[in-house]
Amino acid sequence: MEFGGRYHVAAPRRSVWAALNDTAVLKAAIPGCHRIDWAGETALDLEIKVNLGVVHPVFKGGLSLSGIVPAERYTLTGKGKGGLLGLAEGAADIVLTDAGDETELVFTATGGASGQIMRLGKAIIGNSAQKVIDGFFERFGAAMGATVTPLPPPS
Numbered sequence: 001m002e003f004g005g006r007y008h009v010a011a012p013r014r015s016v017w018a019a020l021n022d023t024a025v026l027k028a029a030i031p032g033c034h035r036i037d038w039a040g041e042t043a044l045d046l047e048i049k050v051n052l053g054v055v056h057p058v059f060k061g062g063l064s065l066s067g068i069v070p071a072e073r074y075t076l077t078g079k080g081k082g083g084l085l086g087l088a089e090g091a092a093d094i095v096l097t098d099a100g101d102e103t104e105l106v107f108t109a110t111g112g113a114s115g116q117i118m119r120l121g122k123a124i125i126g127n128s129a130q131k132v133i134d135g136f137f138e139r140f141g142a143a144m145g146a147t148v149t150p151l152p153p154p155s
């Protein structure tokens with residue numbers, strides 16, 4: 001499954017970068033996030049309760065950052081266990097560019113799941129994942145004190 005979007009963030013690129021790496025901002029932005037902590041220079045541990053419509057599994061796992069170009073881009077790769085429901089995993093590329101004194105953020109991600117989660121159907125998971133992404137960026141803006149506006153896909 002693929003997800004993504006483009007967003008205009010009414011803040012300088014370095015401020016957006018700092019917020020993307022601030023666990024307090026991330027915890028406030030990630031729906032259902034119970035815990036997120038740095039486990040190393042390029043690794044985060046997290047615990048998230050996910051709303052998949054009919055079930056609400058708690059995923060425990062980690063994120064690793066790679067391809068880091070400070071204040072410009074990185075790739076997040078994550079894996080989480082949802083107990084008896086199985087595994088979820090994904091990767092996301094985040095790219096920041098200047099938009100005048102503000103920032104354009106492009107987010108592209110792929111994800112998948114195994115076990116009982118797949119029995120819920122890709123449509124439910126896909127819709128839930130896109131809602132989580134959209135909600136993340138809305139909350140992210142609020143947590144960092146900047147307006148975040150979705151942009152249309154590039155033509």
